[in-house]
Amino acid sequence: MRQTNDDRKHCEVCEHTTLLGRYLRFFVLSLAGTLVDIGVLWLCSTFIFHTYVGTYVVSPIISFECGVVTDFVFYYHFVWHERIVERSPRTFGRHLLKFNLSVASTFLLKMGLLILIERLSGGWHVVVCNIIALVFSGLMNFLLSEVLVFPHKKVGKKLPRACQRQRSADIGEASPCEPDAAEEGQA
Numbered sequence: 001m002r003q004t005n006d007d008r009k010h011c012e013v014c015e016h017t018t019l020l021g022r023y024l025r026f027f028v029l030s031l032a033g034t035l036v037d038i039g040v041l042w043l044c045s046t047f048i049f050h051t052y053v054g055t056y057v058v059s060p061i062i063s064f065e066c067g068v069v070t071d072f073v074f075y076y077h078f079v080w081h082e083r084i085v086e087r088s089p090r091t092f093g094r095h096l097l098k099f100n101l102s103v104a105s106t107f108l109l110k111m112g113l114l115i116l117i118e119r120l121s122g123g124w125h126v127v128v129c130n131i132i133a134l135v136f137s138g139l140m141n142f143l144l145s146e147v148l149v150f151p152h153k154k155v156g157k158k159l160p161r162a163c164q165r166q167r168s169a170d171i172g173e174a175s176p177c178e179p180d181a182a183e184e185g186q187a
Contacts, residue, residue, distance in 0.1 A: 019146070022079055026142050029074040034134060037067030038127055045126050055126055060114060063130075064107055071141075072099045080150035095149060102144040110137035 041063035045055045076084070076095060084091065113133035118124060 022146070023142055025079045026075065026145070027138075029078055030071055030138060030141075032074060033067040033071030034138075036070045037063045037134070038130065039063075040066045041130055042127055056115065056118065057111075059126070060111060060130060061107075064103075064110065068100060068103050069096075072096055075099070075145060075150070080145065083150045083153055085153055098149045099145065102149050103141055106137045106141045106144065109140055110134065113137070 041059050044059035044062055049055050049059050072095075076092065084095070110130075110133045113136055114126070114129045117129040117132050118126070121129070
């Protein structure tokens with residue numbers, strides 16, 4: 001069976017995109033969401049809310065969700081794009097919902113750390129506490145996205161055919177992205 005260009009592309013992308021490569025893209029693109037998060041937090045805590053709850057609870061909730069949406073758009077299109085088989089408003093929404101649910105746990109971690117850091121530090125500014133908390137919650141966010149939000153697609157219980165052929169090639173069998181001699185003779 002001759003491999004299509006789509007199979008070849010999938011084969012190359014899914015096998016050659018390492019976890020480290022995805023994490024590096026995730027990290028770089030997360031900076032946009034982080035900047036949105038920090039900017040909205042600063043605006044809310046400086047100009048809108050002036051109480052402890054407004055500054056240390058409500059402002060981070062608003063800023064976090066703005067950062068989440070920003071991050072998701074980048075992740076969907078540039079980090080885990082090869083794992084999205086069908087692109088439609090429905091699948092975009094479904095992935096966004098899963099992403100929002102996964103970051104709820106990340107958010108709880110971030111908020112707990114933010115308040116803990118503020119208390120232990122004796123009152124550091126909320127933006128400083130937020131940046132420190134983002135380091136830890138960011139790693140958890142990546143892991144949840146990798147495993148739950150954008151899992152590696154499998155066909156039935158097997159890897160996609162292109163991935164199976166790539167793995168076969170890795171152990172010395174025929175190249176997955178080229179038809180074998182028997183297939184060529186049939187073409």
